[in-house]
Amino acid sequence: MSSVDVQDKDRSDLWSKIVSGADAIGCSPLGAGLLIVLAVLPLIPPFNQEHIVRWFIMGAFLAAQAIAFDFTAGYINVVNFGFAAFLGVGAYTSAILANEMPFLIIQPGISPWIGMWAGAALAGLLGLGLGWLTLRLRGIFAAVMAWFVGIALMGLTRNLASLTRGSMGLHPSTFLNTTSNLPYYYIILVMMVVIYVTLRLLTRSHIGLAFKAIGQNIDAARASGINPTFYRVLNFTLSCFFAGWLGSFYAHYYASLTPRSVMHTAKTTEVLAIAYIGGRGSMWGGMVVAFPFVFFIEYLRSNLTEMPGLHMVIYGALMILLMIFYPSGLAGMYESIASKVRSVLRARAFVGEPKVQTPGTTRADVAQE
Amino acid sequence: MRQKLPFAKSVRRTISEHLPALVVLVSTVLLAGVVGAAGGVAQIINSIVTGGMWALMAVGLALVFGVMNIPQFAHGEAFMIGAYASYFVFEFLQVRLANSASAFLQAAAPLVAIAAAAGAGFILGLFLEKLLFYPLRLRSKAGEWVMNAFLLTVGISFMLTNGTTLVLGANYRGVPQYWNAAPWTILGAPVSVDRAMAFVISVICIVALWLFLSHTRTGRAIRAVSQDEIGAQMMGVNLNFIYPLTLGLATALAAVAGGSMLFLFQAYPTVGVSPLYLAWYVVMMAGLGNVAGAIVGGFIVGILQTATQQFAGVVWTDVIPTVVMIVILLVVPSGIFGTEVKGISEK
Numbered sequence: 268m269s270s271v272d273v274q275d276k277d278r279s280d281l282w283s284k285i286v287s288g289a290d291a292i293g294c295s296p297l298g299a300g301l302l303i304v305l306a307v308l309p310l311i312p313p314f315n316q317e318h319i320v321r322w323f324i325m326g327a328f329l330a331a332q333a334i335a336f337d338f339t340a341g342y343i344n345v346v347n348f349g350f351a352a353f354l355g356v357g358a359y360t361s362a363i364l365a366n367e368m369p370f371l372i373i374q375p376g377i378s379p380w381i382g383m384w385a386g387a388a389l390a391g392l393l394g395l396g397l398g399w400l401t402l403r404l405r406g407i408f409a410a411v412m413a414w415f416v417g418i419a420l421m422g423l424t425r426n427l428a429s430l431t432r433g434s435m436g437l438h439p440s441t442f443l444n445t446t447s448n449l450p451y452y453y454i455i456l457v458m459m460v461v462i463y464v465t466l467r468l469l470t471r472s473h474i475g476l477a478f479k480a481i482g483q484n485i486d487a488a489r490a491s492g493i494n495p496t497f498y499r500v501l502n503f504t505l506s507c508f509f510a511g512w513l514g515s516f517y518a519h520y521y522a523s524l525t526p527r528s529v530m531h532t533a534k535t536t537e538v539l540a541i542a543y544i545g546g547r548g549s550m551w552g553g554m555v556v557a558f559p560f561v562f563f564i565e566y567l568r569s570n571l572t573e574m575p576g577l578h579m580v581i582y583g584a585l586m587i588l589l590m591i592f593y594p595s596g597l598a599g600m601y602e603s604i605a606s607k608v609r610s611v612l613r614a615r616a617f618v619g620e621p622k623v624q625t626p627g628t629t630r631a632d633v634a635q636e
Numbered sequence: 637m638r639q640k641l642p643f644a645k646s647v648r649r650t651i652s653e654h655l656p657a658l659v660v661l662v663s664t665v666l667l668a669g670v671v672g673a674a675g676g677v678a679q680i681i682n683s684i685v686t687g688g689m690w691a692l693m694a695v696g697l698a699l700v701f702g703v704m705n706i707p708q709f710a711h712g713e714a715f716m717i718g719a720y721a722s723y724f725v726f727e728f729l730q731v732r733l734a735n736s737a738s739a740f741l742q743a744a745a746p747l748v749a750i751a752a753a754a755g756a757g758f759i760l761g762l763f764l765e766k767l768l769f770y771p772l773r774l775r776s777k778a779g780e781w782v783m784n785a786f787l788l789t790v791g792i793s794f795m796l797t798n799g800t801t802l803v804l805g806a807n808y809r810g811v812p813q814y815w816n817a818a819p820w821t822i823l824g825a826p827v828s829v830d831r832a833m834a835f836v837i838s839v840i841c842i843v844a845l846w847l848f849l850s851h852t853r854t855g856r857a858i859r860a861v862s863q864d865e866i867g868a869q870m871m872g873v874n875l876n877f878i879y880p881l882t883l884g885l886a887t888a889l890a891a892v893a894g895g896s897m898l899f900l901f902q903a904y905p906t907v908g909v910s911p912l913y914l915a916w917y918v919v920m921m922a923g924l925g926n927v928a929g930a931i932v933g934g935f936i937v938g939i940l941q942t943a944t945q946q947f948a949g950v951v952w953t954d955v956i957p958t959v960v961m962i963v964i965l966l967v968v969p970s971g972i973f974g975t976e977v978k979g980i981s982e983k
Binding site: 344346400401403404405406407408410411412414415416418419421422423425426536539540543574576577579580582583584586587590591592594 | 707768771772775776780782783784786787788790791792793794795796797798799801802913916917920924951952953954955957958959961962965966969
């Protein structure tokens, strides 16, 4: 063996270590490339206008929500239909904690950077309570109860006017003292990556294995010694925690909160559509879909102002078509294409070598004989 | 096999078996009494009228869940379609009958409008089943069906609501009253003819459905499917006939509710949201898929709603029922009347 070969092998070893390390936190070379593109794109001329940067922020916000949503919907097969309400709880908590104006009964004036964790914690606690109550039952109970609780939370927010100013809405302070959108873009991008990496690491651990087992067959999971209620509640709580965390970003970026604008069920449905179009159980699918989707929707909204609600019809139509004809979404499509490419490459690499028989074909052969 | 028990013992056993239902029923009657004492008989009658409508909505929901195992989220849109259908037919008839002196035709026009709503709802149900649920059923794996169907109905609801906004605009379309007549007097309280008729219609529909389900061959087939799908198929029940029929009936009932409540709920794209919420509330309370429970539950929720509005204010109507529901789920997760429809606990 020549020395060149050895060097080559060493290098490929190092490379494969980097790839597998990156893969553990859910970052394939393609994903890393896309992330860098996303980070750089708002600096390049056609995209560096303020309103387009706002679209990027909306995309990243939706993407982050889709990840947190898919963590529950895709892994343990429970649809959190009150997702927007939990997000709103985080938003309102952090906004009220940051309040210094005399129009509310309390003026703690805590920095949004601290308040966001309080908002996340409160949303997580609420999720824990609701999960503990409903996740012993079939998934549909959790979905419907989360919906009820979401409606109740929205009603509560509207009624506690001395704390939330009711339907008039709050105008919380912003994170930064700037009119530029770009810093906010990097804040939400970092939040998105943090959520993705955290949940990805979790789903890669034995806990994630339990989640998947529960999502696929709850009886088999129980038979293998997994306590489904514990893991489902854990999952639900985490998802709600991150929803609340994202809510605080909403509060301190848009600086405008009304119960309808954050907590309405239609908001949950948007996230749900993105998560499912992206592909359930992938987490990255929703992230990839969110950006082009926001651009498409915003383009539609700004150019077809005489047709309000058209983008919602498109959401609905896409969801229906996808649910019937392609339930695995974009991630499923990517997987099937990637596996085809891989098999073609493998076939090329093994030209001349004996074909390896898979157990499936063997059994078929036996049956034929 | 249950032994024949002495009378006192059997009463005691019946009470202990149906304790949650009894507690809720007794407290509902008490609540109705309190409402009546505070707000007069008219309040009780109003809540019974709306309760009848929620029962109509909830029966459809329970039927669809029990027979087809679909958690129907687009049920409110059937209510909406019914309201629109009634509105357009009624307006059309009113223009035609404006110069007609026939009192009979004037009185029959609203009934025609409500019948049109039922027809529109039935057709909607048939289309949904044939175009969407049938292909989904072919492609769905056994364990994923409930969630997939639920998400599909979310998409349907989204599309119907926003499609209506797109086509008809977000205007309110309503009629002040169907029957231009002096209010009837029931137990000393004046009740408008519209309300009284709404109650009569809901009772007729529920009784008709009940007779259909219990006394006809097709109705028995529907109940058989809700108990055991494979067993029913083996007895020669054609599921491709039963499923569209069930969904059509359920959406028709919701559309009738929408049509006959037009004087109270004006037709606009998102009118179905609160009826949907209440119907789901009834079904969760009574037990998923429990058709008989849904009927009683509708009236219970009607009283609860009126009581909340009267004693806590309109703004709390969303909050207090949810608290009540949490208590119910804590104590009796399978609903106050209980169900064994395809298992509610994931054991």
